[in-house]
Every structure is written in C-alpha cells, then in structure tokens.
Amino acid sequence: MTQTEVDIVKKTATLARLELGEAEIAKFGEQFGRILEAFQKLSKLDVSGVEPMTGATALSDVLRDDRAKPSLERERALSNGPKHDGEYFIVPKTIGGDA
Amino acid sequence: MSGFADYAKLDATALRDAVVSKRTTAAAVVEAALARIAALDPRLCAFSSVLAESARERAKELDFALARGEPAGALCGVPFALKSNMCLEGVEAHCGSKILAGYRPPYTAPFVQRLLDEGAIVVGTTHMDEFAMGSSGENSAYAVAKNPWDPARTPGGSSSGSCAAVAARMVTFSLGSDTGGSVRQPAALCGIVGFKPTYGRVTRYGLVAFGSSLDQVSPFTRSCRDMELVMSVISGADEHDSTCLPHPPIDPDRSDSVRGLRLGVPKEYFAGGLDADVRARVEAAIQQLVALGATTVPIELPHTEYAIPTYYVVATAEASSNLARYDGIRYGVRKPGDGSLQGMIAATREAGFGPEVKRRILLGTYVLSSGYYDAWYVRALKVRRLIRNDFDAAFERVDLIVCPTSPTAAFELGEKSDDPVAMYLSDVMTVPTSLAGLPAVSVPCGKVSQGGKALPVGLQIIGPSLADARVLRAARVFETATKHQSELYALDLSALEGAAR
C-alpha cells in the first residue's frame, strides 16, 4: 500500500462522512489499490464517440400531474427518528450553511 | 390447528388450487409454513422476522372470504417472504444493516401490495447481505443464511435468505432484488428459479436502493409457471417510479415449445474460470434444448471482460449517493460522535455500516469525486453502452442467449469473504445482463458433486429487452422436459431440523 492510497482513502472517507479508524484506513487502502488496479483495464478501452449510458431504459418525459395527495401524519413521519420532540427532528446544534 | 400435510410438496400454482378448491384452508397452509420455518430456520437462518400473527389473521380473512364465495386472488393463500430491503408498512426493513435496526417503513411498496391484493400471505422477512452488497449473504449484520443443500455453504447472495427460504420449502415463493445477480446467482446455487425482469418491468418504489439504474425486484420460485404467475402480478406500470415502464404486466407466453428458437451461445461465458463440472451441466442443458427443437448459434459478447469493473464503478457510484440518507436524523441508529452535526453523521455511518458497504461507499465516492469523475464514472457509462451494444448486436441474430448463471456451484462460507476482488468475480456471468437491463432467468439444470455433496447448477437464459415472457417460456419448457425441479423436492432436510448449530 502506498501513501497515496492512504491519502485517497482518508480524503474520500471525509467526503463520504465515514469516520474510519487507522486500521480500517490501512486495510481499505490496500484493498482500494488492488481493486483499482484490477479495474485499470477500463482505461485501456477506446471509448471515443461512445454515448454514456446513464439509465437502463429508453424512457423519457415521465411527469405527474400537479395534484396534491395526503401527506403522512406527523407522528408517522417522525416515528423512526432517533430524536424528535413530536414536532421536529432534533439534531446537534449547528449554525447555518451546508458545511 | 394442524398444518396442511402436502404444503412442502406443492408449488404456488398447486397450493392456490388446493386452497381455492377447499382441499385445505389458508389457515392450514400458514400453520404448515410456520411449522416448517420453526423446524428448519434455526439451522438455515433465512428469516429475519416471522410475522406469525399477521399471517394467521390474514389467512383467516381469506378463508372467510372464500367461504362467502368471494372471488379468489391469483395467489390466494400462498405464503411468501420478503427480502428485508422491501417496504411493508410497520414491518422492520433493516436491509441487513445495523444502521437501519428497528426501521419500520411508513409505507408499503406497490409490488408488495399487489401480491397482498391477490391473496398472497407474507410470513416473514429474510436475511441478506447488507444493503444487497455481496454474493454470499455473509455481509449481513444479523445472521448468515445457509444453503439447504449443504449448510456449510453459501446459498448465494445478496438475496441469501429469500433464496434459502424457497429452496428449503419454508415458503412457496419469495421476493429478492437483483442488482448484479443477487437473485439469479443464489437461485442457481440453491436449485430454484430466479428471474430478473427487464429493467423497469417492476416498480422500484419501496425497494431500498442500492444501484438505482440496476436494481430490479426479482422473485424466487420453485417452478417456472410460478415465476410467470408471480411476475404477472408484480410487473406493470407504476406512477411512483419514473423508470418503471408503462407496459402492461407480463402475460405468460401461451406457447409450450422452444422449437425454432435460435439460442446464442457466447464463447466468453465458457472461458477460463468456469468450473468444468458446471460447464458440463450447462452444455448438456443446451443440448437438451436443441433436442427440444431449438438451434444454437455461436456468438460473441466481446466486452464481457469489462463488465465487472464497469458494474462496480456504476453500482458503487450510485450506492455512495443512495446511502447518503443514512445520517442518523430521520431514522436509524444514531451515534453522537464529537457532538457536532457532521461529527454525529460520520460517527453514525462509521458505526452503522459494515466493511463491504464502507468499501463500496468509498469506491463510489472516489469515482464521482472531482478529478476522477471522467476517468472512472463517465468512462464506465460509456463501456456500459458498449456492453449493451454487444447484446443488441447478438439479438439481431438470436432469440435468446444461454450460458451458466454462476461460474461455480455453491462455495463454502468464509471461502471468499476476505477477498473482495475474488468475491466480485463470482458475479461475472450475471453482471453484464444487469448493466444492459435485460431479462434473465436462472433455472436448475442438474447437479455437480463437490466435497461429497450434490450441489445444484443453474442455466441462465437471457432475452432481449422486454422479451420477459419468451425467457420464462424457454425456462418452463426446459424445466418440464428435464424434471430437475423434482431434485429439489427429493432433497431431504430432516437432518437440518431442530436447534441451531
């Protein structure tokens, strides 16, 4: 395993909000390296002019009418929440922004 | 109330007949199912939850309705199981993950509702690889399901429990989900029928997402006629899923012949890595189809070797985003972390996800991240197109493609669990069809002997887009002619009865 792989795993884990321990980082770093190496063959293929296939259907223009349906009762909407006060989901104090 | 004695000998079609013709009652069927689960499941670990009370209540309702002369549904009185990544209001759907322990969906998936509306009775939810990521069932945070043919071996994955439950005849059919082979591969390894429909034939609403552009609800049955029956109920348009096709439900093909069908035999699927005994069974099966009037055409699917990396890039990219919602806020198990919001989210995910899920989230996050997106993700989407083009070209010359479902028979539990690359390769025969969105069935085609155990082998039949009925017809004709189905009924499970090991 190289330092680069460890760095990649650390940076990626932060992006993915995974608080990996040192042992995990080492293990994933090693596996990551092997997986990416095995997958390198993709880069050897000539894909110029090929349209990316983003979905498995040829469907398009699937729309619904703008008609309201009943919402969930609040009790049910909150029922699986690990912390709520009967009105809101409660999370640790955080100040504005999507940081 | 004593159970229906013939319960484990009948498929869904026959069982419904027995209930509707009043040779037995739905209540007796449910008791037989519960008794069999009680006897076998401690050893097989297929079930995560057994819904005994609601099943009994529903059976009573159905019996009353029948007694009043009300019309019987297409699956009246037939017990089934759900993979635990499917939503049934109020019933825990933990997806094999600690992060969703205790999660009870506030809604019911339309494909489940359609089964219930036709009189099918849900008796339980089944174990699975966490978030359907795995090929052996070993990535469950709860319990590892066993293969009824040899409990030391995997039933396959990720729909391990749903498959084992049908193979051990604890339920008559079950639902699994197939993203890269998670139904076809276990079906092959357990000697039952597993079918992944054309992408979009069954609504995904209420199926917890793994790889959105690949996931399809896919049933396990013991007979092909059952598969046709179950598909006719769950398939069809649904307004909740933008990617669900507007076509009517799959209508079983009336033909019972394969005469004149051109079967493509892709050479890439018979190359290295394929177990010799498995290969022999599959080739014999193809010869049987030829004897039944089909012809074979050698074909090439030249991009097959790129399917595994392509699949793992696409599926993990989608999964990394699909699994972002598990943040400990609206549901699931929360861990406080350092007390900040982002710290709580990270600690929750770290504690809640198992190693394979983390590995795939990392991989998927990586291939989408700035600087790698084009080189990995976009490139994989382009290769995906090339793989689909391979199939399109082949289907200009053939009606169906036949090949193995899995390169090996059931492997031993623990054999590959520490080697992700080896585990990924066990999907090599099923992943290309998933990428192409095509219908494919695995149907039993005999047994091989390994370690003194007879283990089933599956024949995979792949069709062009929307040719679901043709795929199932060919499988049915093969099944009827070969009677491999009877091997499952001959499997003696009495040694497994009793307490867990």
Added chain:
Amino acid sequence: MSQTAIPTSGPTPQGVGVVSKKTGVRWVPVIGLEVHCQLKTETKLFCSCRYEFGASPNTRVCPVCTAQPGALPVLNREALALAVRVAVALGANVAPRTKFDRKNYFYCDLPKGYQISQFDQPFCTGGGLTLPSGKRVRLTRIHLEEDAGKAIHDRGDTTLVDLNRAGVPLIESVTEADMQTSDEAYEYLTSLKEILQYAGASDCDMEKGSLRCDVNVSVRPEGEPWRTKVELKNLNSFKNVKDAIEHEIERQIEAYESGDKSKFPVQETRLYDATTQTTRTMRSKEDAHDYRYFPEPDLVPFHVEPAFVELQRTMLPELADARRARYQRDFGLSAYDAGVLTGSRALADFFEMVVKLSGNAKETANWITNGVLANLSDPTIAAKTVDELPFRPHDLAELVQLVTDRTIHNNVGRTVLRAMFETGKSARQIVKEQGLEQVSDEGQLEKWCREALVGKDKVIADVKAGKTKAVAALMGPVMKASKGSANPQLVQEILLRIIQTEM
C-alpha cells in the same frame, strides 16, 4: 452554486465605480446575482405533498420528501411548465433536452444527502432583462431544483429540523456579472420579481422565503482584469442585498488599498448580518465542496418540445412593462398612475376588468389609486391586498358609473366605497339603503334653496351685482339640508335663477 462565470475582462462604462479618496483610483465593482424563486405549484417538485408557508412543522411530508429508504421522485409537470414560462418571459433559450443531476452533500435539512438539481444540462440558458434605467442584465442560465428543509437554530441548544419545505420547486437564475452598482442589483431584483409575479410563476416574497438571493461581488481598478470574487449569503430583503453589496465593495476596496496582501479579499462565502450591517466568513475556497454531481438515475431525461414552449408563451400574460406603456398610450394615464396600477399583476388585472365594465379608464384609475389602495392600507380594513377585496370588479365599475352619471356626488362615492369595504355590498345597494342618491327633483331642490336664502342679503346683493360666484356660500347650507344628496349643479342653477329673476 457559484456558477457565475468569472470573465477575464469586460467593458467599463465611463464614469462607473467608486473613486478612492485615498488613492484617486477608480474602483469598478463587478456584481452577479444568483436568485432562487419558489415556483407556485400546488405540490412539491417530486412528490404530491401540498406545501404551505407557515404550516405546522413536518405535516407536509411524505416518504419521498423525508427520503424514506425506497422512495422515488417523479417530476411535477406544472413545475416544468412554470419554469419554461419564466424562461420565455426572460427571453431565454429553452433547451430541447434537459435532465436532472444529484448534488451530493451532507446537512441536516437535506434528507437524501443529495439535492436533485441540474448541472450541465439546465432547462434553459441565456436571456436577460432590461432594467428601467435601460441597462441590460444578461442571464447565464436558469435551472430547476428542489428546496431543502428548514433548520431552526435559535431554540435552545439543539437544532430543529422541519422538512415541510424539502422538495418545494425552485428555479435558480444566475446572471452574468453585468451589474456595477448596488442600485442596479436592487433594480434587477425588482424587475425580476415583477416578471415572475406577472408570469404567475412565483410570489417572490422574500419574507416567506419564496425568493432568495446570493450575490457575487468583486472590485477592480478601472481598465484592469477582474479580481477575486466573494459570495454573499443570508440576504433577507432587497434592501439587505443593496446594503450588503455596498458594504462589501467598501470592504474590498479598503482591503486592496491597505496594500497588505494578507488582507486582500479571498475567494470565499460570507454571511451578511443585517443588524451590524457587516459580513463574516462562512467558508473559504479550501473548504469548497466536492458535490460529486452525477446524472440522477431515478429520473429520465425530458424533451421540451417547441409546441410546449409555445403553449407556455400563450399562457404568459402581458407583462408590466407593456401594460404601463399601453395604459399611458390608450388610456391617457400618467406614467405615475400607470406605474401604481401595474404594481402587481392582481392589481393590474383588477383595474382592467373594472375599465372593461365601467368604460371609463381615467375615472377608474382615480378610484383605484386614490380610493381602493387607500382603503387597503387602512389598518381598520380587513382586506390587505387586491385578492382579498370583499367586492367584485363589477361592483367598483358600478360605483364609477354612479359617480360619472352624477347619480351620486364624488364625496358620497367615497363614503359608498368605504361601506363596500366594510360590508361587501354593492354600490347601488348601499346608495339605496342609505338614501344617498343625488336629489334632482326641482321642487325639492327649490325648497332647500329658498330656505338657504333667508337672511343672506349680502350674497344676494353680490350676485345681483354680477358676482355669480358668491352663490358658493349658499351651497353648504343646501347640501347640509339635503344630507349631501342634492345635485350640486342643479342647486347652483336654481339659486342663480331665484336671485336673478325673483329678487
């Protein structure tokens, strides 16, 4: 966000910018806006929940907008229609094919851990609008996306999450960095709001969060290339936008003129605090997110056919600019009145309906600008907007007619209008009930006039001497006797006739 391109250079109109007292350098601000507007649909963008501002928390939610595992989005047709209508109103190019992407980040108000937005194929590009000053502001693009929920930070030591707003349809419009003053930004917002309101696409009410604005500001010495751009957020009113821009321009100029490179503006996002009128760093470029945009696999692509665009064009009403011109040209209204009457589409529509029924545009304009609007701003009147009027356009037209055909006096008309606001009854009904109809019966009028003449020798003498205007002094007593219902013109005629022929 931050999709405003940073051009490397641009034209500098003469005399624009701020001349530094310290250095004499002319600093030219470069301003671009990113505006989010909530679309006025019945339901959310991807689910069938009905959003309502002020609804009890977490009562307008469903499996889709709370991101329950297994739930999937389906696009609202009306949201796409309104978005296209806006594009047409702003002269933008509607893309023939559009798609949605996932924007991935973690925050407590973002249930799925990603926002469904549009990255590289927005539904429209280009377009723009011309400010009243004549200045043209170009749009880079407009895209459709879902709103996040609401995180409430000011209650105790936790943050509360309400997902009612999660999934509400937004259009984000991004301008080119074409503006150079805070006034232009203010004008732009006012014009954009007017167009969106007229198009029926959005309420654009900043107080209700249905319009939100982020600003990109940089400054450069005249003639020099563009410098570091700073993004301003948390702007809760048009005035805040203006103040924040002014403050930020000053801050940046001061920073550059300090000569201390460590103080130079850096690429960052700053939050505006309206109470202190200052901005503070929220996050720097280093913490910039890697949003990992990728095509949303739960949705399919959309083809916006030319016929669909044309249909939206036909559904677009005449916009405020055009109406102002027409009111002046066809109705002979003043620019001021035309401006007042087009203050909102509802008011302009109301005005036009009344004109159609009354046949008198000028009088109708008077009754609306002086009468109706005055009553609406009276705190003792329940109705606050034209939509809340307790009477119909037909009723106001009737009032206008009653006044113009002199059935009632102008002043009586005001009383009647007030009664219309208070009771919702028709003008004619009020006039009848309160006996306010103008009396033109000559016998009755003559009686009141004769009574008024008693003891008014001075007036009589003046009139007889030719000062006919002196009768005005007698009008009051007659009107008083008649309780305001006497036809004043007839009263004057009768008074003059009696004095001149009988006295």
